[in-house]
Amino acid sequence: MSRQVYINGRFVPQEEATVSVFDHGLLYGDGVFEGLRSYGGKVFRLEAHVRRLFESAEAISLEIPISQTEMGKAIDLSVSKNGIDDGYIRAVVTRGAGTLGLDPNRCSNPQIIIIADAIALYPQELYEQGLEIITSSVIRNHPAALSPRIKSLNYLNNILAKIEGLEAGCIEALMLNHKGEVAECTGDNLFLVRNGVLLTPPSEAGILEGITRDAVIELAREAGIEVQEIALSKQDVYEADECFLTGTAAEVIPVVKVDSCEIGTGKPGSVALDLKERFHRLTRA
Ligand code: PXG
DSSP, rough: OOOOOTTTTEEGGGOOOOOOTTTTTHHHHEEEEEEEEEEEEEEEHHHHHHHHHHHHHHHHHHOOOOOHHHHHHHHHHHHHHHHHEEEEEEEEEOOOOOOOOGGGGGGOOOEEEEEEEEOOOHHHHHHHOOOEEEEEEOOOOOOTTTTTTSSSSOHHHHHHHHHHHOOOOOOSEEEOOOSSEEEEESSEEEEEEEETEEEEOOGTTOOOHHHHHHHHHHHHHHHOOOEEEEEOOHHHHHHOEEEEETTTTTTTEEEETTTTEEOTTSSOHHHHHHHHHHHHHHHHO
């Protein structure tokens, strides 16, 4: 089905939605993006995603030529114009076309692109049986090199870890930071349950602070579950009672094996399943 794609203030059929081969988004990965979900035609946590998009842009000195309100409206409109109920939205802002040189000052026309499409969910059985993941040998970007807080078009760090995971038969892979602490997975945040307490790496571990992660922390606290954002080791993961991942695409998904080590009982844990349900209700509310 052909989609109407938003590009710089206009909606055009997807075949006509193009950017220049001189765009620094393509040439250098110089740009930022967000992945959002809509449920029943309503975008989940739209303001938080738009805020993060603008923060990512600011962190790379990229001035987005429209306001956050206008961006939010354009995202909403992309969903409604394409008649999407439960869908996935990709918002991208590139540096724009420039010269064959790094200098971003030679790019004068940032490109704003919004694509809304149907969502390809992970197979249902993975939510019931739980994922098996591995720890990648690729460490997460050093925060002083390219901060993981910036959702940039430069995703090679994550893609290299994803390739290693896929080669091992896993659709996700755990990434450690430069200190050897647990950071996050290639497109998902990680949580553990230990003695009834929910544990997740803090921002300083070098993670993208996921919007799903924030929602799950809120839901857990509402449910009376203690949550701690603390540094975690690979050993903490192996010895945890439960493990699960959170992300816009995955929502909440249990993990039952890490590096061939069974987590807890080797079956999805009760806290993970409860939070999965609570998140499901929140998004469909
Ligand atoms: N860490 C990283 C590195 C991510 O890229 C998350 C955590 C989870 O954040 P949210 O805000 O989504 O809870 C992400 C998000 C995709 C895709 O198409 C990837 C993400 C989000 C949506 C789609 O692979 N990554």
